[in-house]
Amino acid sequence: MKRWVWLGLVGGLMACSEKKPPSQVEPQNCPGTTEESLPNTARAQALSSEDGLEDVLITFRPRVSASAKANTEAFATDVSRAGGQVRRRFPNLNLVSARLTPEAREALAQNPDVVSVRPNRKVHAFGMPRIPTNLFLRGTPNTAGSVGEYTPGVKMVQATEVWDANNDGALDPGSPSGTGIKVCVIDSGWDDRHPELKAAVIGGMDFVDREDDLKPTDPPGDGPLDRELKGGAYVYGGGHGTHTAGTIAAQLGAGGKVRPGQEPNGVAGVAPTVSLLIARVLDVTGSGNTDDVIAAVEWCQKQGANIASLSLGSSTKDDDEELAFNAALQGGMLSFAATGNSGADKVAFPAAYASVVAVGAVDFNGAWASFSQFGPQVSLVGPGVEVLSSTIVGASPFSEVSTGQSHFDSNPLEYSAINTYTGRLVDCGLGDSITSCGEGATCEGFVAYVDRGGGILFEDKARNAIHAGAKAVIIGNNDADTGEGNFTLNAPSPIWVPTTSISLANSPAMKALAGQQVTVDVSGTDYLVQTGTSMATPHVAGVAALLWSARRDLNASQIRQALESSAKDLGPTGRDSQYGYGLVQAVKAIQYANTQWPRQVP
Incomplete structure (x- = not known):
């Protein structure tokens, strides 16, 4: 059966840009070849959303006598009365996201409680909920597969040396492989049909299309999936979130469909027994909003995530987004984010926040990738050139x-x-x-x-x-x-x-x-080679999961210190703006942690 797949995020392909010369009137087309317009896709909606409303973030002054929740509800009422449509409330940040007409914005400008009104800036792929989440009935991760699943990137960060030291294609008994650690992938969602991820994902939330927890009984199409139902048919994204999730957690011996001559078991992730939480903040075109990211960060933390991995960003800073990441770190969650792919001497946000680990990209030879954005905030680098991982099934x-x-x-x-x-x-x-x-x-x-x-x-x-x-x-x-x-x-x-x-x-x-x-x-x-700092980030987040599963007694700051202090120095001696502290190394990070903070013997 014929089908077409929207590979909206794959990119990197050349287009012939010459224009077609005017043609003469042509014969009647064959039956069935008339091209109808596409269903109302997210991309089409984005291009046609001229409804006069502006997506904004509004920071307000709280009333001293009221609780944070009461303050937020009161201000949300003010926004509604002014003619705005409230999207989300963030009591801990004194923040409301809304859609405003010019008249509503003018009215709010006269409100003495308003500190600022600014655009709800877009974030792009480099993708308040009810608590607690209803978790998936997670399967048992495989413990054996094949060494052919070990990609160059996974080996480059020393992951296989941690959990398969004898290189026999099976997890070494008792070795740290991510068990007990939760990584929250804040991205474009995932393909729940992919065999590499079914044993890893334990829960998720879609911040793009719905505000409900994903349940095992939900029908296909619900939840944080990298696809949207339009016109009676699914339109798929480019598999960005599926790719990053697979780099972290693809399990041994769980291969999907591969190309002829490739390893039939697929690939193995850096931390193949880790638990994944999926927060969908990017639509099928790879775009999202700042309030989605803030909400996802808060949700991940409330689910008990140890680590957040974000292969997305924006060129501009947002103060409330920074506060959200600061609060996440103070609450014990360590966040990793991509520096960006423009090659500019400026790290994208959220990677540039001090509370976030900024991850740049190198190739498999350890050479800095020319597209990798750089600056003094760069902390670590990971493999980000021609990385093979899971993608939308069949795409x-x-x-x-x-x-x-x-x-x-x-x-x-x-x-x-x-x-x-x-x-x-x-x-x-x-x-x-x-x-x-x-x-x-x-x-x-x-x-x-x-x-x-x-x-x-x-x-x-x-x-x-x-x-x-x-x-x-x-x-x-x-x-x-x-x-x-x-x-x-x-x-x-x-x-x-x-x-x-x-x-x-x-x-x-x-x-x-x-x-x-x-x-x-x-x-x-079911597998795709992709390039970018988006691909480097989950390698580093996965190593953090390995280290944390080896040393559950450490806190987020200690995990970061161990990763940075044990990294393989590349480029100029010491920390620099392209490589940061260097290439993340799993074995050396565990050795550093064991030396710096010896285990307490009962």
Whole structure:
């Protein structure tokens, strides 16, 4: 069955940006190829939310004679009377988030209790509740798998040396592997179908679409899931939260669907027996609001989380957000956040707050990643280049093109449909119109071969071939230096068919097969390679979980001290603005803690 997957956060793919020249009136499209507008997705809503309301955070002066809760409720009433729509209340911060008309904002400006009204700033992926949470019926984590699951990043931070010292693919009895430690992943949610995470996640909260605790009995689609139900169908995010969660907690021997030749057991996380809490604050486009982050931080702490991992941020500071992280640290929760991916000499927020551990990225050789934002706040670095981890089930495509015994290396275009089709190959030239495929086109179906170039977008090439009846499309690259290429159809569409690209070197042989039966297979796997400080952060948070599971008697400040003091120094000697204290090291952190704070013998 054909399906398309919205890989909204994957990014990093090239688009052909030339404009299509004006075309003549074309023949009638084949039945079933008319492109309807997409359902009312979160992205579409974001682009069309011109309702005259502004999302704001309002700080107010509390009345001395009342409790924090009473003060907040009283002020929320003032906001409502002024014409505002109250979203959330934060009694401990003397803060209310709301949506205001210009008139309501003007009225509140006259209120003597208002300290400030500022935008509810956006945060982006680098993703008050009832207490207590109803937890999932967590499964028992696997204790054995394969050493093939040990990714370069997991080995680089010495995780496997902690819980599999003899390197036999199984957890060493009694070794610290995260058991008893709760890590709260504040991100875009997770895919609850992924086998790597089912034993790890114990509870969650969706701060984007709902304000209820997630229960085991909830139907699919509820809870902090990285997908949204729109127009009767699920629109998936890019798996950002699933990827970061897998880096922390993917378990041994629990593999999903992998690419041919890859380790069948999938991957192992840094702390494979840790407990995960999932706080969804980013929508399927990777965007969220400041009040969502503040609410998530408070919720995580109330759930007893030891660690919070945030692969998201903003370029600007927010005072109340900083207070929330300060309070979390004082309450015993240690937070880790990504420095950002612009390469700028400025650390993003919340990573730049003193109460948060700022995490930058290095490659597997320990070299600083040029995209990793830097500054004096950088504390530690972790592997953040080409990191393999879990993603939305079936959302990481790979492709095969074959005819008889011949196979051609290929690469699926972003947003390609996931399906297999065998049909007669038709040379459609540059694909600049429906008539490009000539008499070989038929509405019964065929495989279209299209050359890259001609100033035509890939999506237009594919659309023209599909309107002519193509059930699969092969793009021939015209650049020898980029191999099969990394191209995109620019946006999801219900009409897309399996679409893949081949190299310039293979294009002549493919065109020579015109008229023969060719198979185009675009399949989806459950693992994805991604790059960014988003990927580095969960490596470091996972090491913190290992250390804390080895030394449950330590507090958050001691855990941070041990991680920083034992890090592998990279770059200039001592702490610097790119590497901070250096690359986090699990074995050395435990050794440091045992030396600095010897265990108390009863």
